[in-house]
Amino acid sequence: MIRAVDIHKSFGDTEVLKGIDFSFEEGKTNLIIGKSGAGKTVLLKTLVGLFQPTSGHIWYDDQNLSQLSKKELLKLRKKVGMLFQGNALFDSMTVEENIRFPLDMFSSQSLAEKTNRVNHCLERVSLPGINHKYPSEISGGMQKRVGIARAIILNPKYLFADEPNSGLDPKTAIRIDELLSSITKENNITTIINTHDMSSVMEIGDNICFVHEGKLEWQGNKSEVLNSSNQTLQEFIFASPFLKRLKRKALEHDKTQGQQD
Amino acid sequence: MLYHIGRYIMWHRMIFRRPENYRMYYKEVIRQMYDIGIGSLMIIFVVNVFIGAVTAVQFTYQLSGTFIPNYYIGYIVRDMAIIELAVTFTSIILSGKVGSNMASEIGGMRQKEHIDAMEIMGVNTSSYLVLPKLIAALIVIPLLVSIAAIVSIFGGYIATIYSGSFSHEEFIQGLRSFFNPFNVKMMYVKAFVFAYILTSIACYQGYFVKGGSVELGHASTRAVVFGIIVILIADYVIAVLLTG
Numbered sequence: 064m065i066r067a068v069d070i071h072k073s074f075g076d077t078e079v080l081k082g083i084d085f086s087f088e089e090g091k092t093n094l095i096i097g098k099s100g101a102g103k104t105v106l107l108k109t110l111v112g113l114f115q116p117t118s119g120h121i122w123y124d125d126q127n128l129s130q131l132s133k134k135e136l137l138k139l140r141k142k143v144g145m146l147f148q149g150n151a152l153f154d155s156m157t158v159e160e161n162i163r164f165p166l167d168m169f170s171s172q173s174l175a176e177k178t179n180r181v182n183h184c185l186e187r188v189s190l191p192g193i194n195h196k197y198p199s200e201i202s203g204g205m206q207k208r209v210g211i212a213r214a215i216i217l218n219p220k221y222l223f224a225d226e227p228n229s230g231l232d233p234k235t236a237i238r239i240d241e242l243l244s245s246i247t248k249e250n251n252i253t254t255i256i257n258t259h260d261m262s263s264v265m266e267i268g269d270n271i272c273f274v275h276e277g278k279l280e281w282q283g284n285k286s287e288v289l290n291s292s293n294q295t296l297q298e299f300i301f302a303s304p305f306l307k308r309l310k311r312k313a314l315e316h317d318k319t320q321g322q323q324d
Numbered sequence: 325m326l327y328h329i330g331r332y333i334m335w336h337r338m339i340f341r342r343p344e345n346y347r348m349y350y351k352e353v354i355r356q357m358y359d360i361g362i363g364s365l366m367i368i369f370v371v372n373v374f375i376g377a378v379t380a381v382q383f384t385y386q387l388s389g390t391f392i393p394n395y396y397i398g399y400i401v402r403d404m405a406i407i408e409l410a411v412t413f414t415s416i417i418l419s420g421k422v423g424s425n426m427a428s429e430i431g432g433m434r435q436k437e438h439i440d441a442m443e444i445m446g447v448n449t450s451s452y453l454v455l456p457k458l459i460a461a462l463i464v465i466p467l468l469v470s471i472a473a474i475v476s477i478f479g480g481y482i483a484t485i486y487s488g489s490f491s492h493e494e495f496i497q498g499l500r501s502f503f504n505p506f507n508v509k510m511m512y513v514k515a516f517v518f519a520y521i522l523t524s525i526a527c528y529q530g531y532f533v534k535g536g537s538v539e540l541g542h543a544s545t546r547a548v549v550f551g552i553i554v555i556l557i558a559d560y561v562i563a564v565l566l567t568g
Contacts, residue, residue, distance in 0.1 A: 113440055140446030151441035165445045168345050217445075 064088055065110065065221060065253055070119035072102075072109050079105045080116070081277040089220075089253040091269035092244050096258060098299055102277045103257045104148075104225060110255065111145060111223050112136070123221065141169060144214030146224040146243075150206045152198040152213070158185075159194035162213045169217070184212040188242060204235035208242065215246060222247065222254040228263055236260065240267045261300060264288060273299065332528050338450035339458070339524075349456050356460030360422050364468060367421060368414055372472040375409050376401055376479030384489045394490040398498020401480035406507050410473035412559055415518035418465060419551035423526035426457055427547035430530030431540045439531075454527040458520065465519035466512055473511065510566050517558050522551045 065087045072080040079102045087093040097103050108114045110121055112128055121128040123139060131139060152161050159181050160167075166177045178194075185191050188208040198206055207227060214222060224243060228236035244267040247254040258264070264271060268285040273296050281293045291297065301307050343349045380401050387396065430453055433439050442449045481495050526547040533543040 108440075111444055113443060137446045140444060143444055145441065145444045147437045147441060149437055151437040153438055167348055168445065168447055223444075 064122075064124055065255065066122040067110065068120045068122070070106070070109060070121065071117045072105055072114060073117045078117075079277050080109065082119070083274070083277075083279045085272050085279055085282060087253055087255055087270060090248065090251040091254070092247050092267045093253070093255045093270040093272070094258055094264055094268045095255065095272050095274055096264055096299070097274035097280075098259060098302075101274045103259075103274055106274060107223060107225055107255065107257045111143060112140075141165075141217055142220040144217065144219035144222045146207070146210045146214050146222075146227055148226040148229055150198070150210040152206060152209060154198055157195050157197055158190075158201070158209050161198065161209060162216055164213070165217050180216060181212075184216050185209075187215070187246070188212045204231050204239070207231065207235075207239055211239075211242060211246070215250075218250065220252055222252050224254070224256045226257055226259075228258060228260045233262070236262070237266065243267065261306070275299075328528075331532070332524075335450060335528065335531075336524075338448065339454045341448050341451050343451060343455065344447060349452070352452070352456035353459050353463075356457050357464050359425075360418070360460055361464040361468065364418060364421055365471070367417060368468050368472050369475055371413060371417055372405075372410060372476040373479035373482075375413055376405055376476035376481075377483035379404050379409065379476075380480035380483045381487070381489075384484060393494075395494040395498035395501065397480070397484060397490070398495040399501045400498070402477055402499050402503075403507060405473045405476035405480070406511050408559075410476050411469045411511050411514045411518065412555070414469050414472040415465070415515070415522060415555050416552055418468070418519075419522040419526075419555060420548050422461070423522045423547045423551045424544045426523065426526040427530035427533075427544045428540060430454075430527055431533035431543050432530075434531065434533050435536070435540060450531065453531065454524070457527060458523050461519040461523040462516060465522075466515040469511060469515040506566075510562070513566065514559065514562055517562060518555050521554050521558060525551045525554060 067083055067085055070080050070083045071078065083106065095103050095106060105114060109116050112121075116129070123142075126135070126139060128136075128139075152158075153164070156164070159178070162181045162184055163177050166172060166180065170177065172180075181194065182191065185193065188211050190205060190208050190212070193201060193205070193209075198209070201209070211224075211227075214224075222243070227239050227243060231239065240263050243254060243256060246252070256263070256267075265285055265288075268288065271281075271283055271285065271288055272279055273281040273293070275295050281291060281296045283291065288296070288300065301310055380397055383397055383400050430439075433453070439449045439453070442452065477499065484490060484495060485492055529543040529547040529550070533540055
């Protein structure tokens with residue numbers, strides 16, 4: 064479980080996060096949604112410890128992130144996996160070397176054992192046999208999946224993903240969503256995904272946090288999100304004209320059904 | 325300015341932390357040694373041949389018509405190369421070639437979130453990205469400086485002998501005259517100090533880069549400019565300390 068208590072984060076005079084409280088449970092796919100510039104990425108990077116909050120506390124189970132010693136923080140880091148928006152795969156390394164990197168750094172396993180683990184992770188993301196390719200030789204969707212394989216190589220307890228669907232076609236995006244969701248359930252890990260993709264929200268959102276102008280505006284699950292009375296959330300969800308038309312049609316359909324009844 | 329000096333000094337505490345995995349660092353040191361050493365050999369060779377040649381030709385011209393014997397040219401070329409020209413020119417060239425390369429490499433990793441990815445894995449990125457470069461530079465740059473000094477003297481020899489200014493015997497006599505081994509020590513002291521300066525300043529500029537490709541370009545330029553300025557200041561300080 065990850066818990067944020069009154070998180071504030073400022074850059075100079077600009078306050079990006081203005082007091083955010085929430086908790087993310089394990090075994091659930093937790094989504095942070097919001098429009099661009101709402102503070103989602105800053106929030107994610109603060110949660111993962113890349114940014115220090117200006118004030119407030121972040122708890123990983125019973126460990127307060129800001130009060131951990133260097134040794135304890137290092138120990139915690141090995142339980143964290145992250146998929147970056149731009150994948151952050153090392154260009155000069157092959158896919159296998161990229162995925163193996165955390166093992167090379169921290170594990171005393173033999174090369175054969177590490178290779179086995181890499182192959183297992185590659186199979187898990189449905190990409191067997193691409194060990195010796197370089198990131199530049201594979202597609203964007205495949206790079207995302209390699210990023211996921213690297214994020215899960217150390218069997219993390221907490222998994223973070225920043226905009227995992229950005230720049231992907233809808234079919235590949237669904238595949239990435241399903242993959243993240245199934246990995247979460249299989250390993251009972253706490254997954255936090257930053258997204259503004261509504262199809263992800265409706266597919267895998269066990270717990271959804273809507274962030275608006277640096278504040279937590281709404282929290283709920285995928286069955287509650289469409290019927291929420293929060294006006295800002297409704298404007299965000301139905302910002303696209305297509306969805307607006309769809310909603311209008313659904314309402315008209317409900318009305319006609321009601322009259323017929 | 326003071327902020328950067330302070331941060332640069334404080335940052336060294338992170339660089340010299342105990343490595344997570346010595347084998348990974350070793351691999352990185354070997355890669356960097358190859359990049360700095362083999363990658364710079366040709367330019368060091370060419371530049372130093374001409375520096376030696378120009379020194380010899382220039383002094384032959386300046387000393388012609390004086391009572392100073394011809395063999396002094398060999399002595400001047402040798403000591404100029406060993407004490408000053410080989411080490412300073414090599415370090416300045418490397419500051420431009422290797423320094424800008426290191427700043428761009430690390431800065432590019434910062435921008436592509438590679439450094440963030442490593443941090444999240446628990447890697448001490450200051451140490452992993454900088455320490456192997458420092459070690460490689462401290463091993464390879466003194467070797468390059470040794471080659472540069474020899475090549476520079478060779479350049480002086482070729483320029484004077486083949487232009488017919490004076491004989492092979494006179495040049496060799498000059499090379500063997502008034503030799504002070506302390507000058508070689510001074511060359512290596514300078515080589516180690518300059519290697520450290522150019523590498524650490526370049527890595528600092530790359531590591532703390534913020535913004536996009538324009539800022540990365542500026543960081544790369546700053547790595548070269550500050551590297552050269554600090555090398556020249558250090559050159560003066562070492563000269564005063566060791567010869568004063």
